[in-house]
Amino acid sequence: MFTSCQTAMWELFVLLLSCHVASPVMHSMKYVYTASTEVPNFPDFVAVVFVDGIQTEHYDSNTKRAVPTQVWMNQVTADDPEYWKRQTLYWEGQEQYGRVNIETLKERFNQTGGIHVIQVLNGCEWDDETGDVNGFGLISYEGEDILILDMKAQRWIATKPELLESQHKWNNDTGWLEFMEHRLTQECPVRLKNSLNYGKSYLQKIDRPLLSLLQKTPLSPVTCHATGFYPGKAVIFWSRDGEDLHEDVDRSQLLQNHDNTFQMSVDLDLSLVKPDDWPRYECVFQLSGVEDDIVIKLDPAVIKTNWGNVPTLLVTLSAVVTLAIVFIAVTGILVYKKKKGERLKLIAIVLPPVTCTVPVKDKI
Structure with missing residues (x-):
């Protein structure tokens, strides 16, 4: 079981993964690391790589090794025998930078000891239809974005006055910006395409969701919940008379299940729906790669409750x-x-x- 500190760490870690959600024709590769101080029973440094939302690689300060987290990623060794050794060395270097940067940020924000967390995300997106490539970078501290990379404009943007010094420093270093552009818009897409090829049978599979209507109490909104689907390129919404509803609904974020499938939901406020109008409402789920929509009508007979x-x-x-x-x-x-x-x-x-x-x- 996670302690409250560990739970908070993972919540912050997952928060980064919700950034840069791919569109239905986009593939993505994300490099994410989390460095922290004084979190009990949690590595000081954890790094992961994601391909289309699926974790493919892991490194932490306890094991000191970059390892594949998917069986099909072992195929990279045949093409590049030194890959895992290079990745281990790369993450070891980032681990040192992570510790230094936490101390720097503590000084910038006039902080002392205790729990502090810095997270770094960078990667690329590739449109397999148009061939367009986009690189991105993001640095967060204590759960808040502090530096954002605008790859097209080749500049970093600070969101806090304490980071203006870093913004000016990096933006004046043209060599560094050119290196980042090369890494994120040329090297990253090649690695992304290779990984997609290694995991083709897995990453291109299609799992349809289990779609359910849920309600906590008679006065609660009705939740349309979809789970167990893959890929994570999907949309879910309520409609009335075939028209999408944008008001009186609350959409959740896309979440990943332990088996690498996904789940998402959307709530409908019933207080604004007349009983006679229930048949006009339905929940619609659309999954990339599946032509037909999956639909469930608003019907009290199919709503699952836990209030008896x-x-x-x-x-x-x-x-x-x-x-x-x-x-x-x-x-x-x-x-x-x-x-x-x-x-x-x-x-x-x-x-x-x-x-x-x-x-x-x-x-x-």
């Missing part, structure tokens, strides 16, 4: 209330008669029990 069977519960509660009224009435009569001087035998009324189930160049 309302009619049965109401009947049970009504029975309890009725018995309570009878008990009170009988007790009142007995008290009244006793006051009148009548001798009464003690009457014990026992109610049956009722149960209700309710990559940075140098110092920042």
Whole structure:
């Protein structure tokens, strides 16, 4: 089980992965590392590589080795026997930069000891239809973006005044910007295409989702939940009379399951839907590579809940209330008669029990 600190770390780590979501014709490769201080039972440095949202490589400060996380990534050794050795050396270097940069940022933000986290994301996207390539870079500290790379303009943008010094430093280093452009728009796409080729049978598979309607309480929104689908290039929405709804709905982020499939959901506020209009609403799920939409209509008969069977519960509660009224009435009569001087035998009324189930160049 994760501690609260570890859970927070992974939440921050996953947050970065939601950036740069690929469009239906885009493939992506993302290099992500997290460096931290004083997080108990958690490596000081963790690095991963993702191809189309699937983790393909892992390195951390405990193991000190870059290793494949997918069987098909072992094929890279046949084409490049020194690949994993080079990756290990690369991540070892980034590990050192990560530690230095945390100390630098603590000074910039006037911080002392305790838990601090820096995250670096860079990579590329490749459109397999048009051939267009885009590189991206992002640095976050304590869960907030602090430096963003605009690859097309070849410049870094600081979001905090404390990082303006780094912005000016990097933007004035044309050699560094040219290196980043080469790495992200030329080297990265080649590695991406190679990885796509290695994992072709896996990455091009199509798994249809399990689509369900869920509701927590009678007053809660109805959630249309899709899970178990692959690839992660999908959209889910509510429609009324065939028209997409943009108001009174709340969409969740795309999340990855433990088996590398995905899940997502969209909520519909029922307080604004008249009971007679329910048949006009339906949840629509569209998956890349699947021509037909997957649709489920808004129908109370198919909604799954965790608040029990309302009619049965109401009947049970009504029975309890009725018995309570009878008990009170009988007790009142007995008290009244006793006051009148009548001798009464003690009457014990026992109610049956009722149960209700309710990559940075140098110092920042």
